[in-house]
Amino acid sequence: MTERDAIPAGGKATYIAEEVRRRIIEKEWRQGDRIPDETELATEFGVARATVNKALQLLAEEGLLDRRRRAGTRVAINPVRKATFSIPIVREQIEAAGLSYSHRLISQSRSPLPAQHAERLGLSTGDILIHLRAVHYGDRQPFQLEDRWINPRAVPGIEDVDFHHLNANEWLVRNAPYLRADLNFSACNAGEHDAPLLDTKPEQALLILNRTTWNDVGPITTVRLAFHPGYTMAATT
Amino acid sequence: MTERDAIPAGGKATYIAEEVRRRIIEKEWRQGDRIPDETELATEFGVARATVNKALQLLAEEGLLDRRRRAGTRVAINPVRKATFSIPIVREQIEAAGLSYSHRLISQSRSPLPAQHAERLGLSTGDILIHLRAVHYGDRQPFQLEDRWINPRAVPGIEDVDFHHLNANEWLVRNAPYLRADLNFSACNAGEHDAPLLDTKPEQALLILNRTTWNDVGPITTVRLAFHPGYTMAATT
DNA sequence: TAGTGGTCTAGACCACCCT
DNA sequence: GGGTGGTCTAGACCACTAT
Known part of the structure; x- marks a missing residue:
């Protein structure tokens, strides 16, 4: 030196x-x-x-x-470089972009877990979980469509929460710290069902983020986030 | 203890x-x-x-x-958790999945840089860069479509390389370590032009990864990778 | 077996910033 | 001003593994 x-x-x-x-x-x-x-x-x-x-x-x-x-x-001969991105709270992400946040709960129910999620979560098909569907808006434009299953056994107290006015993302972040998480990106066409919720065409390509978290009790939640058309998710190195 | x-x-x-x-x-x-x-x-x-x-x-x-x-x-009140994923060499990624790797160079030329890339790279529209388009296959099925621009001023020696038999990803990883990188994910419909190369329909949703790297001289390369339908990119936390 | 990185210790000083 | 984390030091011992 x-x-x-x-x-x-x-x-x-x-x-x-x-x-x-x-x-x-x-x-x-x-x-x-x-x-x-x-x-x-x-x-x-x-x-x-x-x-x-x-x-x-x-x-x-x-x-x-x-x-x-x-x-x-x-x-390193083949430097395998890594990239990281942070997983923000939707509301903060939208507000950070200078937009006003709002959200709409489409459904909240206790439902039997479909087979497609059961294996990934390590639970049994038909177990009763909380199922939420919601849309998050920035300046009244659809920003993100959320489809979430929550395991009440891993999150005591969740049964009493009404997500009409509180968003599940935020509640979980504050109340259910996790030990392990799985996360992946994919793309899919919006489809007849989701397209209207994101104010787009059924064939529109959407970026999808799937995320599942666990604590010491078991799986906490699995969520599929579909972003509005044109959204890009940035990472840093 | x-x-x-x-x-x-x-x-x-x-x-x-x-x-x-x-x-x-x-x-x-x-x-x-x-x-x-x-x-x-x-x-x-x-x-x-x-x-x-x-x-x-x-x-x-x-x-x-x-x-x-x-x-x-x-x-932390709102734990902003981070996820990391590694950026593999395409060939290694395909071989790790137990498939046999091959690739096809569609075009290699010295071309003027389009405006859409110029700003991001900090270069001028019309600067002469090396433009490559290639498809990477696993067991003869299209895996990834690559559209890449390389700045020869940042990578001495690149002008002499023939990418018909050597893949650009690998050459750059081994010969052009970078200081800084930008990376983002998005989704888009395949389109008339790319769909046949990935053996799919034009309206098919594709996961897109854009990546740009810099060294101390300036931008090295910017690349758009379009993955085959159904591909998911996993991250770890 | 010996050379290299992995980790820890006890102590020190410093930078920051809350009160 | 003072309490906290940030960083560094000199030394030690250990774990792994190339040779």
Whole structure:
């Protein structure tokens, strides 16, 4: 860490991570190369080994480095980079876009679980769950169509909630922290049933997000979110 | 860390993170509550403060905790949870599914950049880039349609590559590490032009992934991937 | 077996920002 | 001003695995 180096914005570990990243981008260290071990880098940068360790672990999580005990650290040959996106509360997402939020509950009932969901949830077909359908609006335009099943055994108190005025997404986020979640994206045509709810044509392509959460008791909820036509979901790296 | 506790799988920090997560899930600590500070938890668990710090930073990244100097650590009121997915090499993705990979280059040319991409890339309309279109197959079934623009100024050597037998995705992953990437998902109808390439109907809904990468020179590549009908992209949390 | 990363400790100092 | 988290250090021991 020589005098002329810029002051590290996020501390020395961040600075070292940036410097190592730069050496990889600029091909000073090439795909597959072994890089100096932690002790050597600690000496080079004039820091403790733990600091180098933190920096390199960060880059390994990003997928840029492969690290193995005894074998050392190498620049990844096929860097499998990762992207993350946050799962916002619908209302906050809509309001963040400067629109006024509203929602409409289409149905709320206790219903037997269809087979298509039972396996994924690890429950039995016909178990009684709470089934909700709702549309979320931004400035009165349909934004998202929600089709949700909630397992009351995993969420005590849910039976008494009326979702006409409170949105299920928000209630669950605040009251049912989860241990594990599954999430996937797909696309499907709106169809006769959903198209009118999103104010579009039946053949319109829609982005679909399916999400299921579990806590220590069992599955909490599974939800299918269909976004309005043209919606894009952004991720960061 | 009492004797009867299970041996922490990933070390003490992991154990502490799991225990804190459990206390939140089971409502011992509720949304908005202030939790004990690092020093107290270090005493309780019989570890150094740095170990507690590591555990709590992990949970803060997950979105379960809000941490602020002086104000302490609180259970997040609206836990904004994050999901991560990895961006695989198409060939590896197809082979991992047990299918045999092949691809077909539809076109490779040096072309003026259309306006729709210019702004996103920070280049000028009409700049000469390399334009590729290709289809990737698994067991001879169309898997993914790729429409890619590559900026040769950011990737020296690209001009000489013939992508008839080498796939661009793989070449770029190995030769053009990036500093920053943008990524988003959307859905669109296949259309007259793309439908035959994916062996489907023009109105079929397709999952679209758009991705753009940059290095220190400038934009490297922007690509639009259209997946075959029914494809789902899974993320983990 | 020996070299490498993984993790932890005890202590220190600092940055931030609530009160 | 003072309490909290953020980061670093020097050292230690351990886990894994290439050779």
